[in-house]
Amino acid sequence: MIDSLKVGRKITESKYLNQENSFRYRNILRIAFYKYEKMKYWLDQNEIYEEIKKLEDFENYTIENLKQDLDMLVEFKNFTAVQDTKKTRTIEEFKNRKFKYQITPITIELERTLIKLENIQEGTRGSLDLSLIERFNATLKKIYNIKNINEKEIFSWWNQLNRDFKYLNESYQDYISKFYSPKTEELLKTTEFLAYKEGFIKYLKEFITGIQNHVGQIAETLQSKEIDEETIEFIIESIVRYEKINIAIDKNYDEIEAYDIHKGRFESIVSWFLGERGETSMAEQLLETTNEIIRKITRYALQIIEARELGASRKNEYKKVIDLFFKCDDIEEAHKLSSLVFGAISSRHITTLSEKTTELACSIYDEEPEFVNIQPSNRQGREKTASKITVKDRSKERQEKAIELINRREKEKEIMIRKIVDNKLIFKNIVDINPNERRVYLTWLSKAMNSKTEWTKNEYGMEYKLKDRNPSEKINLRCNDGDFLMPAYELIFKEKN
Incomplete structure (x- = not known):
């Protein structure tokens, strides 16, 4: 029987595979998995750090980075964390007690599956x-x-x-x-x-x-x-x-x-x-x-053999033609043979302007010559014609439109950046915006989420980044045309020098 509740449960443990720092998470968990295979079930932070520093692309990886990654993996339920139980004498010692980490059973199975997938050839x-x-x-x-x-x-x-x-x-x-x-x-x-x-x-x-x-x-x-x-x-x-x-x-x-x-x-x-x-x-x-x-297989083999035989028969024909050319007495005879074997090298189609309904038995040599006026194909050789179109000077009109567009853009920019407070655009604090403003803010958010680099730019040249890609809090973005349910994202803008 299929248990729909079990099947429908979200697998939080698989989150580490699709995160921004997935490369770091996967290497940490692979280290823990190999240690588990060697019956080393509990690992402390320093043990993991020693192993990960041996890997390529982790030269600049710090112990603080590892602490953050371990906290996230505990949150994703990939690690079970237990604090050291030794006696502490001061509050400071209690706060700085180290954790030991154990890889969880579901993560073990995920890693086993990933190793199988990696080794499929x-x-x-x-x-x-x-x-x-x-x-x-x-x-x-x-x-x-x-x-x-x-x-x-x-x-x-x-x-x-x-x-x-x-x-x-x-x-x-x-x-x-x-x-x-x-x-x-x-x-x-x-x-x-x-x-x-x-x-x-x-x-x-x-x-x-x-x-x-x-x-x-x-x-x-x-x-x-x-x-x-x-x-x-x-x-x-x-x-x-x-x-x-x-x-x-x-x-x-x-x-x-x-x-x-x-x-x-x-x-x-x-x-x-x-x-x-x-x-x-x-x-x-x-x-x-x-x-x-x-x-x-038999069909393909027959096709290959037939192609071979066809090529072989043509080869004999070519040898015969070569032999005929070799026996020619001079170049003129070779030209005549070439016209018979290959046809005319270059041909022309000759036609006349007037159709003949009589004198059908006449030869082409009896025809009177036709004269055709040929115009040069390049521009310089063509006849000049007087232009009937007068071009109006619209430079002033274009300049006015450009100024109007710049002013409108400046006003739009003032409205859009008004919601940025202390270099932060907090969607939770945005209220009563129109659909156009909402579209612009969501475009900024989309660019930040899809950016391959940490910082990205909007149309006003302002650099910004996304604070958290997976916020747990949900908010209602209040707009003039209704509320918009979304995660509580924040955009951090870089200060201008």
Whole structure:
């Protein structure tokens, strides 16, 4: 069953991945994760600082920077912080007690996932290894003797079966998807691939033969009378009971949810090999896709061979033409041969202005010459024409408009910067602004949030920055046309020298 409350909960621990200082946060947490892997669960500030100073790009990183970053990571629930419990004699010693930090369980899982993502390599994913389905078949056949073994052995067998199935499915699917990538498509079209074609097709055909045999045996096992609903319930109940007594640390272990999960896994295995509701099974789809790959390889190979043969036949033709040119007695004879082989090097289309309806039998040499007046294409050669348009002097009008525009801009600037008090634009303190003012302020805010540098400039040349990108407080920005709900942002403006 899906718990909508759990699924809908915001994962605060993932915030560190999308912050301005994400680079620093991730390195700190990766250090803590590697220490955790070495069973070093609690770290103090100095230990983390020593490790992070060894990394590239942290030469100017200070202990104060680290303290700020650790405070943020505690706020994001990536670290659990506990103060040193040694006895203190003065108030100053009490205030300066150092914290110890422990990476939280959710952050550990996030880091594990990130490491897996970082190590995924497109070129090495998946294979059509026949041993994967052979091992799965051998593990599944132990189900016939399942009622004669204890719960611990059933639990171990079930985990092995799930691991084999997961690896089998992922490996085959990744291999097939890799074959349909643009990179592989280009490789199949190269002449270099012809050398591997026969061996590769043989490998695919052997895989098809092997998987057909094993899929048949697996289907027979899953459909046998011994593997009925009662047997499946016995297996899953044994697994749930063993998990609850020996594995689960949480007192709130949900037996119904665990039962549904394990039963769903078994149903997925059955569906993969037998299909469901009359649909084609994944095993059959895998066979069909593999056959399609063989057809595609063969088709590309034929195209390459045909292109080669076409090129070879043209090559012989070119050799024959070269031989004919070589046997020419002089350049004139070569020119004549060239006109026959290649045609006219340059041609002209000659036409006349008047159409002839009579004298159709006349030769072109009997035609009277036509005279055409040609105008130069450049400007200097064209005839000058008197302009009928009188240009009015509008310089005074443009100057007046420019002055008017400057005055209007100055008034707008005075209105806009009126809300900046002590070099700060605090949105919480802004009241009764019109839509145009709101648009300008939100444009400034947007530029600051999207800026790659700390400081940015507005249209008036004023430099400013955003104080906090993720304020927790929400405010209502009061405008003439209604209230605007937004976080309580603040813009800090740089003082002019």
